[in-house]
Amino acid sequence: MAIICRLSSTVCLFLFLSAEFLSLSLGDVGNAAHYDPPYIPTACYGSDVSQFPTSNMFGAAGERAWDNGASCGRQYLVRCISAALPTTCFPDKSIQIRIVDRALTSVSRPSVPGTTIVLSIAAFSAIANLSASSVNIEFQQ
């Protein structure tokens, strides 16, 4: 890149911005399970269910995403990228979810322990077939 930058500062700026854009748009890769009601946001909001988005698009943070509680209220764009059964992911479906609880201590237990994010039934079934207990996801804040 240094050589190109010496030739033309315009090209240099373009390459820099492209790299920046790519790193922002790719997001992180992890996996997601789902959990059933009752949804009680114990770790983030106690029993105050007014924090749930009316869309019911929410989830509980796995330990990797929990961030010592700082993840409460964070919004993520989530998309299903692969699963054990190839037809599980709904192509080109992304959802925006809000973190309302910690998966490790959620009242309702995840379909699979130890995933990055545990999604509400509404959220999971918007991006993948609910008959799968977990899927691989791409997510970004």
Ligand SMILES: *[C@@H]1O[C@H](CO)[C@@H](O)[C@H](O)[C@H]1NC(C)=O
């Ligand atoms: C979900 O998967 C089940 C079992 O593999 C299948 O019978 C069902 O048709 C699928 N539903 C959708 C919406 O793809």
